[in-house]
Amino acid sequence: MSFMAKSANYQRHFRESAAWRLLRADNAPFILAFIATAFETDNEISYGQARILLDNALDEARLDGSWQTESNAMTYLNDWIKKGWLREMDNRLTVTDATDRVLRFCQSFDERIISTSASHLRIVQESVRDLAVMMSENTAERIAILEKQKAQLESQINDLNVGKMVYLNDYEKKERIREIYNLAYSLTGDFRLLEEEIRKMDKTLRVQMIDDNLSKGELLQKVFEQEDLLAKTDAGSAFDGFFHLLSDDNRLTEFTEQMRSVLKTTDKNQVAPHHHQFLSTIISELTRESDRVFRIRRRTEEQLKSYIESGAMSENHAVDRLISQLEKRAIAFKDTPKIIDKDLNLTIKVGKMPYSSPDSIRLRIAEEKLDLSDIQEHENNHTLSQKTLENLETVQVVEVAKKIYYTLDQYGAMSIASINNYMPIQAGLEELVAFIRIAKAVKATDIGQTELILVNDKFGNQLQATIPKLILTTEHFPQDFIDNPMALAL
Numbered sequence: 001m002s003f004m005a006k007s008a009n010y011q012r013h014f015r016e017s018a019a020w021r022l023l024r025a026d027n028a029p030f031i032l033a034f035i036a037t038a039f040e041t042d043n044e045i046s047y048g049q050a051r052i053l054l055d056n057a058l059d060e061a062r063l064d065g066s067w068q069t070e071s072n073a074m075t076y077l078n079d080w081i082k083k084g085w086l087r088e089m090d091n092r093l094t095v096t097d098a099t100d101r102v103l104r105f106c107q108s109f110d111e112r113i114i115s116t117s118a119s120h121l122r123i124v125q126e127s128v129r130d131l132a133v134m135m136s137e138n139t140a141e142r143i144a145i146l147e148k149q150k151a152q153l154e155s156q157i158n159d160l161n162v163g164k165m166v167y168l169n170d171y172e173k174k175e176r177i178r179e180i181y182n183l184a185y186s187l188t189g190d191f192r193l194l195e196e197e198i199r200k201m202d203k204t205l206r207v208q209m210i211d212d213n214l215s216k217g218e219l220l221q222k223v224f225e226q227e228d229l230l231a232k233t234d235a236g237s238a239f240d241g242f243f244h245l246l247s248d249d250n251r252l253t254e255f256t257e258q259m260r261s262v263l264k265t266t267d268k269n270q271v272a273p274h275h276h277q278f279l280s281t282i283i284s285e286l287t288r289e290s291d292r293v294f295r296i297r298r299r300t301e302e303q304l305k306s307y308i309e310s311g312a313m314s315e316n317h318a319v320d321r322l323i324s325q326l327e328k329r330a331i332a333f334k335d336t337p338k339i340i341d342k343d344l345n346l347t348i349k350v351g352k353m354p355y356s357s358p359d360s361i362r363l364r365i366a367e368e369k370l371d372l373s374d375i376q377e378h379e380n381n382h383t384l385s386q387k388t389l390e391n392l393e394t395v396q397v398v399e400v401a402k403k404i405y406y407t408l409d410q411y412g413a414m415s416i417a418s419i420n421n422y423m424p425i426q427a428g429l430e431e432l433v434a435f436i437r438i439a440k441a442v443k444a445t446d447i448g449q450t451e452l453i454l455v456n457d458k459f460g461n462q463l464q465a466t467i468p469k470l471i472l473t474t475e476h477f478p479q480d481f482i483d484n485p486m487a488l489a490l
Helices: 003-016 018-023 028-038 047-064 073-082 097-107 117-135 139-161 170-211 216-232 234-247 249-264 273-280 282-309 312-334 386-390 397-411 416-422 429-441
Strands: 086-089 092-095 445-456 462-472
Touching: 018 028, 018 097, 028 047, 028 097, 047 073, 047 092, 073 086, 086 282, 092 097, 097 170, 117 139, 170 273, 170 282, 249 273, 249 282, 249 416, 273 282, 282 445, 397 416, 397 429, 416 429, 416 445, 416 462, 429 445, 429 462
Parallel strands: none
Antiparallel strands: 086 092, 445 462
């Protein structure tokens, strides 16, 4: 690429990049300081909470003279959402990929990392080796590479059998955990980027609906083409890989337990606090980000479906055509005005418009007495019948929610069927419904699949049911759930 081509490319980023706009904003230090503070312990906060925090920060800035502004928190938050520095969904705020990249860039000024050559060389060697195996079309060559790997593994096993164990030193542990963190954290950026691309796709399709006069079939074809393009992007591939991990309970459990083991055997002084915090809740964090992608996808699909089925698309096209015809006729009459005395055969369907005179409404006179002649007095029963007591809900939903929370806290993210393996359902379909109620109440991640679950009822009978596959984590529950279980709206 030539100098002029590179210059044009950077000029485009200078104008269009949300990250670059944030860096060159006059109040960038204040914005970054607020966002870094507000989202320090939680990656998602309510709009109302953010507004209170920002109002307090603005008051402090005005008092010490660091930033004199008359605008309120709501004005700034809405502006930052519009500029792509924050994102909002269902009255909840999260950081965009652009802002996250700027924050990490600024943090690097204080966290200059000098990585060992050996660590990076090992990663490169392993990646090249795996790629060589997958790209080779020579069967013998593939077998030779895999046999070498096998020999190395057998050598390590033999060393362990004779008591020869190799340990990583503190710096090597720190370095490898840092590499895992960087790779894992980049996934959240991929998911945020995918979400932004879905929003752009939705906007593009809506413009095409109006401009191109697309039929239902053509519109659906456009949707499928855009979905295929998204799936082939790096962000789409990363999301697809995580989706398969969520769908495989064995892989998910194995990954969670291994990560927990790594962090448990590592001194916290060897790991940066924010690295340890993220890695300890990595599945929850990635699940939350993927859940946003699912919700954006579902919302877009539902809106498009509703738009098509309602007939709004065809009505908009019809209105556009009529307006175009009217404009052409108006231009024709501009210079030679004449009285229109004939039917132009132009009609617009507006539907029925019912109306009635206010005089037809009869208002009751204040002094007029109500007719109570047909009202019969009844006395409510103050005692419950035995039949009523027998049919009352026997499952204590709050207690079930507590048990689910403790199970997730101990074993990590799981679906309802997986939770059932650790705390089997004994009260039949009633308890299963309680499980699903709890999952819906905490807004568990629906990955769009179903799963088979076997439950026992109170008579010992085994029942089989097919339910939506919902992934739950402790992060889905309110922060004060243990101290205040009623905070969970059931």
